[in-house]
Amino acid sequence: MPPAQGEYPLGTSQIRTGTFTLMTQLTPARAMTAPALPDHAPVFLAPRGTTRPWYDLSTVDPMSLTYDDVLLAPQPQTEVESRRRVDTSVPFGPWRLDLPVVTAPMDTIVGDDMLALFEELGGCTFWPRCDDPVAVAVAHRVRFGPGVRCAYSIGLGDRPESTIELARALADAGVRMILIDIAHGGQARLVRTLGALQSHPDLAEVVFVTGNIATASQARSYLEPEPVATYVRVGVGSGGLCTTRLIAGTGVGQLSAIFDVAGTGLSVIADGGVRHPGDVAKALAAGSQVVMIGSLLAGTDETPGEVIDDGHGPRKFVRGQASFSYMIDNQIAVDKHRAPEGEAGFVPVKGSARTILTQVSGGLRSAMSYTGAANLAEFRRRAVFTLVSNATLFENQPHIFRR
Structure with a gap:
């Protein structure tokens, strides 16, 4: 028996022509309109040159x-003749990114050097939560200029008023994008706070990013009942x-x-699970705005931090924002109510992140040319x-050295 109306995954024609079309008739605060539903659902290859929708x-x-x-x-009869002729730029909040890639807000990944590189290459930096994000934002505007492409992370305060107060201070410092950085983006309290932020007259020029969600x-x-967000981080449990x-x-x-999530019309920031440059291309093809x-x-x-060499080669420290190490350093209690949900350790030094981002950019251009986009x-x-x-997964690897 086919699903009843409204039970299909969002993004299908059943939803676009069903009850959820009412979203376009809303008139929320800040004149924020509901996002338009995508006109195309992702499809999979089927026999004899046919395709079928992902759901x-x-x-x-x-x-x-x-x-x-x-x-x-790879697609037939493509007109794109060179990787150089594809356009990888994308609108993202107040900016247009040449590279549709942003940093995760991690304190062992993001610092001024990483921000400078992403500024140069056309990406965007998400600054991790810190004690004084306003002072950091002011310093960045002095060093990188008022147009610096950096979003600043804040937590979900105990009271909406405290979150609004911090957001207003960041806006006064020239911040254009703010991330409400929490693990579970499905909390009703978060939705209420976002509504209050979006409707505040002093925050009309600020873009808010929320998440994380996965459905x-x-x-x-x-x-529903009115839109309170445009950009949302998507990914629960997929981070490295x-x-x-x-x-x-x-x-x-x-x-x-x-x-x-992309089928709802929200702008997706695909967060987590990227292990190879090709994963960025897959995430963007799936409907993400940025990765x-x-x-x-x-x-x-x-990345911040010193290089150490304890006999195992040069390495640098890295940790998840939900790791025991991070929780201890930031006075977050570890007890029966809260367990660490991240790891920490040392990884080999890789050289410049420029090399990785060049591979990401080149891989994306190649994927687009194969697709004819x-x-x-x-x-x-x-x-x-x-x-x-x-077997295909094994075949994907350069297997001559694995015999």
């Missing part, structure tokens, strides 16, 4: 997909240093989470995914 996969649970489960199928039902809480799925048993396959990377940059020259909007429309077997 109609018959051989695998469609909500279990990760980056390693898929490849992008369309969570996304709808930001849209995250243990949420092991400790809390909670999460959704990262690619499926992107499919599901957030953290552990991929671990050990690079631009001149820009990212075309990339999302033209992309066709294909499921891979375990």
